[in-house]
Amino acid sequence: MEYPKEAINSVKRHRERGDYSLDTIHGIIQESQLVHVSFIDPKSPFPVVLPMIGTMGSFTDQTASLGDPLDLYLHGYVSHRIMNLSRADSSDEGMPVTVAASHVDGLVLALSAFSHSYNYRSATLFGHATVVEDEAEKLYAMELITNKVVPGRWDHTRLPLTKTEIKSTGILRVKVASGSAKIRDAEPKDERVDMKNEEALDSVWTGVVPIWTAVGEPVPSSYNRVVDVPTHVTQHVQELNATNRRRVEKSHAGK
Amino acid sequence: MEYPKEAINSVKRHRERGDYSLDTIHGIIQESQLVHVSFIDPKSPFPVVLPMIGTMGSFTDQTASLGDPLDLYLHGYVSHRIMNLSRADSSDEGMPVTVAASHVDGLVLALSAFSHSYNYRSATLFGHATVVEDEAEKLYAMELITNKVVPGRWDHTRLPLTKTEIKSTGILRVKVASGSAKIRDAEPKDERVDMKNEEALDSVWTGVVPIWTAVGEPVPSSYNRVVDVPTHVTQHVQELNATNRRRVEKSHAGK
Numbered sequence: 001m002e003y004p005k006e007a008i009n010s011v012k013r014h015r016e017r018g019d020y021s022l023d024t025i026h027g028i029i030q031e032s033q034l035v036h037v038s039f040i041d042p043k044s045p046f047p048v049v050l051p052m053i054g055t056m057g058s059f060t061d062q063t064a065s066l067g068d069p070l071d072l073y074l075h076g077y078v079s080h081r082i083m084n085l086s087r088a089d090s091s092d093e094g095m096p097v098t099v100a101a102s103h104v105d106g107l108v109l110a111l112s113a114f115s116h117s118y119n120y121r122s123a124t125l126f127g128h129a130t131v132v133e134d135e136a137e138k139l140y141a142m143e144l145i146t147n148k149v150v151p152g153r154w155d156h157t158r159l160p161l162t163k164t165e166i167k168s169t170g171i172l173r174v175k176v177a178s179g180s181a182k183i184r185d186a187e188p189k190d191e192r193v194d195m196k197n198e199e200a201l202d203s204v205w206t207g208v209v210p211i212w213t214a215v216g217e218p219v220p221s222s223y224n225r226v227v228d229v230p231t232h233v234t235q236h237v238q239e240l241n242a243t244n245r246r247r248v249e250k251s252h253a254g255k
Numbered sequence: 256m257e258y259p260k261e262a263i264n265s266v267k268r269h270r271e272r273g274d275y276s277l278d279t280i281h282g283i284i285q286e287s288q289l290v291h292v293s294f295i296d297p298k299s300p301f302p303v304v305l306p307m308i309g310t311m312g313s314f315t316d317q318t319a320s321l322g323d324p325l326d327l328y329l330h331g332y333v334s335h336r337i338m339n340l341s342r343a344d345s346s347d348e349g350m351p352v353t354v355a356a357s358h359v360d361g362l363v364l365a366l367s368a369f370s371h372s373y374n375y376r377s378a379t380l381f382g383h384a385t386v387v388e389d390e391a392e393k394l395y396a397m398e399l400i401t402n403k404v405v406p407g408r409w410d411h412t413r414l415p416l417t418k419t420e421i422k423s424t425g426i427l428r429v430k431v432a433s434g435s436a437k438i439r440d441a442e443p444k445d446e447r448v449d450m451k452n453e454e455a456l457d458s459v460w461t462g463v464v465p466i467w468t469a470v471g472e473p474v475p476s477s478y479n480r481v482v483d484v485p486t487h488v489t490q491h492v493q494e495l496n497a498t499n500r501r502r503v504e505k506s507h508a509g510k
Contacts, residue, residue, distance in 0.1 A: 205484060
């Protein structure tokens with residue numbers, strides 16, 4: 001399943017790096033600890049950009065997978081500018097937002113400075129944001145967002161949420177209108193003329209320096225009383241490290 | 256030196272996390288492999304957001320340090336939408352852009368789902384972008400950007416740049432109008448009522464899971480002929496790993 005290629009989401013430069021599949025795009029958003037949410041404030045020439053926690057989900061089809069049509073849930077505070085603007089938006093559709101997430105996977109060092117690049121995965125979603133008012137949907141999104149930070153965390157926290165907690169948490173639902181991803185995952189690529197330049201080939205090291213997100217040993221708080229770090233936390237640390245390293249190792253093998 | 260606190264850049268939620276010093280803000284941008292550049296396309300309700308390589312610099316005062324007033328140089332392609340829009344901008348000032356960079360340093364796990372958080376450093380710059388046409392300034396920025404990817408890299412590439420390379424590289428200079436940073440670097444903080452909840456304290460593990468950017472062994476390209484990875488590359492790998500780990504270890508010690 002793909003987002004239709006339209007003017008707004010088409011990758012123009014390096015078209016071959018474009019990817020429109022829901023699975024890829026939603027996956028990149030899902031793997032990002034933070035997304036950058038951008039929207040227009042009619043009173044300012046500068047777009048507002050906020051780092052927020054975002055997670056893909058579907059309240060109406062909770063068994064949907066990453067490749068299915070999904071909404072994006074964003075976490076914020078009710079007093080927040082984005083919440084106010086979204087509430088003030090007179091259209092039924094919601095406030096237009098652009099959501100971006102990017103991961104750098106490698107520094108790509110070529111013969112010429114010009115051909116230097118990154119290996120990266122970046123995704124953009126365009127959609128309309130509205131404030132979630134329904135309590136059941138709000139709780140669904142809060143659980144989803146908490147479990148995005150550490151899978152299974154929700155059930156290991158002090159529950160149930162208090163009325164105040166629910167009231168003072170703001171959740172935005174973004175109905176996705178369009179999206180795209182752009183991915184580079186390859187060795188350096190120099191221009192033909194440089195590939196025949198013996199002096200350059202003999203003197204300039206070319207290759208990829210892999211980069212990934214590493215996760216460390218959990219550090220207990222000053223008021224923590226639970227001696228052993230629980231399994232849902234240690235498992236997440238192991239899995240994140242393994243996944244991130246595997247991607248890096250796989251991506252540069254034999255390319 | 257600080258950016259003046261105005262309506263546009265004031266941190267509203269968690270004011271105590273706001274930081275307006277040029278040194279801090281420029282430093283966060285500088286440590287980001289990518290920044291997200293957002294601007295308004297008059298033909299679309301959605302802001303455009305592009306991941307780009309950005310680096311702080313000053314062509315007129317090349318000895319300036321991170322705490323001094325600086326421009327932001329962005330790397331792109333001349334055919335790029337941002338370049339065209341910036342060229343088409345009729346004002347002398349340039350096209351308004353918002354530039355954001357965020358680093359997650361830790362997953363902050365509290366007693367209540369509500370009090371979960373991240374440790375993070377995020378920075379936003381507001382400014383006006385114009386295309387750099389002067390060849391000397393363009394070369395200055397290209398060297399700066401290449402050396403941002405790996406310090407000292409420029410002098411280890413095939414030089415000089417060809418006329419075509421200079422012509423087909425687009426550089427934007429953003430004159431910074433305002434900026435702010437927001438930083439959380441602490442252990443979890445639960446509400447007073449939870450801190451008295453013996454059952455929660457006895458059953459919920461609380462603490463921080465550190466996260467940082469790790470850099471791996473350089474992987475040579477299929478056409479690389481230089482057997483030993485050069486010092487400027489190995490040094491960068493070591494320094495990035497050391498700096499990133501040190502920050503994480505320092506930040507959670509005794510908090």
